[in-house]
Amino acid sequence: MRTHKLCMLGDFGVGKTSLVARFVRSTFSAKYLTTVGVKVDSKEVALPGREPLKLVVWDIAGRGALDGVGENYLRGASALLLVADGTREASLASALNLLMQSRRSLPNAVVALAVNKLDLVDRWEVAPATLAELRNTLPVFETSALSGDGVEAAFADLAARLAP
Amino acid sequence: MTPMPALPSAVEDYLRDTLMRRAHPLLLSFGDDWQLRELHGDPAVYGLDAEHGLRELQDLFIGLPLDGHQDLPFVEFSNGRSAHVHLIADAPGFHVLLLDAEEERERQRAQQQLGHDAVLTGHEQSKAIGRLTEIRNELERQRASLEEANALKNALIATLSHEFRTPLTSIFGYLHLLERRLDGSGNAAQALQAVRRNATYLFTLAENLLEYGRGESGAALLNPVEVDLTLLARDLDAMFRPLAEDKGVAFRVDLLVEETAPPVFDEVRLRQIVVNLLSNAVRYTTKGEIACDLVWRDGRLSIDVADSGIGISAEFRDSVFKPFNRGGQSGSKGAGLGLSIVRRLIEQMRGELRLESELGRGTRFRVELPPLARAAAKSAASHAAPFPRGVQALVVDDDPDIAQLLEVLLIDLGFEVRVAENASQAIAEATRQPPDVLLIDVELPGLSGNAAVFQLRSHGYRGRIVTLSATSTGDARDASLRAGADHYLTKPLNLDQFVGVMQRALQGEASGQNPDADRRG
Structure with a gap:
């Protein structure tokens, strides 16, 4: 089975670990526990009409993902899932900034953006028009690690684009 | 420089034991194809069992060359333990060395957690x-x-x-x-x-x-109709002549019409103006005459009401038009509202009002009214125009009774209606065939109506969106509008308001342009 490395990138507290937990184990914990270093998980993804593939998901600590150490974590990745928190507009800028930086070492990685915490949409700072604009550049998914909305779709989109 | 003497062997032994105990080193030596050749240390410390352990290690080096050194700090393994992972090239194979980083990770985590929590809390606080x-x-x-x-x-x-x-x-x-x-x-x-x-x-x-x-309150619209001035004059005479004559005051109403077409006014208000002026005159006149002249000439109606009553002194000329103020015309009954209402009505009708008075000799009110344009009547009618047929509406409500009510109402108004019962269905349906108007309940089970609205808008849906909610707070309304709705209606539905909102929605008016329009909702 083909295996691809996928890195989660985004500011701290946006829900990267929660998205991975939802995707890999279908679990959710509301408690925020900051990630130090990296946690590696994997999951097979079924693709309609094609061979399934295995995603090895690197849940990299928020921020500092691209200081010297972070570059090490990114090497060899073929997919990036940028994560922003809809309730913190600044985290969207962080995610896009991380994308620009990672493009230097990963020019060919497939990329998607997950704007997380859709369950708190009433408190979102990110405007729908902003995401409509971003969609011209990259696939955008509104996700909720709590409810699971959009999570499978975001990973599936990356997997589909990794498949030959 | 003299070479540093070797450490005493007892110290070296101690150091080695201590470091080994703390670092729990695990060394795995591989051939170039991940064939395990040698193993030092206990793989169980990192949860690396014989079945999955090798696969877990291999996953760490996907896409990385195995013929150079690699250094991956703080890697959390499936048993939750953290290690620094080093790959040491040793042609034709390589070694993978794991050093326990659990204590260090926990220390860093504790520090980092404090910092992150403070930032997140600060953000929440400022919000x-x-x-x-x-x-x-x-x-x-x-x-x-x-x-x-x-x-x-x-x-x-x-x-x-x-x-x-x-x-x-x-x-x-x-x-x-x-x-x-x-x-x-x-x-x-x-x-x-x-x-x-x-x-x-x-x-x-x-x-x-x-x-x-x-x-209930609110300003009424003017209702322009053709006014029969002869009938008005006759009514005024019948109403006030007995009252005046009863007081021994002469009374007359004269009408002069020089235009061929009858004037167009809000008849009720026009009558109110004259009746109030005459009531006032009758009230404050005890001798002499009360005269009312109505003249319809040069496209204007003038009303002249003159009495020989007690008059109004100069200092009270302004205040007589204020409510509850009889402006020195004391000793009479009445709330003192008549003149204030007269003035308000004349302003509404864009007319002019003048007052001439001499204390003890009498008062004369002159009113000039331009007739109301007929266009106003037409535009009022077009406001209530029927809905165009065949407008597509998508109704989303998990309560089948409400969904059916909305469906029936909309079909009645000429809409073509589809119904969905949750947000995901709504998104799929609106994406498949975008409706002209989406009516969606905010309190849907699972994904909320606002989340669906947000997603549709962020995917470029440009139709009108009306959200319905049982919450009538400004915050709830703002959240909906921020998510991308154009109108916010509260339950239970006021049918008139519902129809009004649907009309405005089709005319492309959003609540943002008309902030008060739906606030009453």
């Missing part, structure tokens, strides 16, 4: 403060608008009261006259008493109704 400020401002705005609404309501009730009282005053006036002529005896007198009783009852009922209707 909460922002929200509180908004709430305070909103409360302030609401307080101001309540005060305004209250003042308006009071004025409206006063106006209504006055409108009821004026004709009743006339009824009572005639009763009085008739009663005097009949000398209080016989069947006719009894009949008049019955009329008086019932008129009094009607008056009480009217007052009760007004009390009951205090909740």
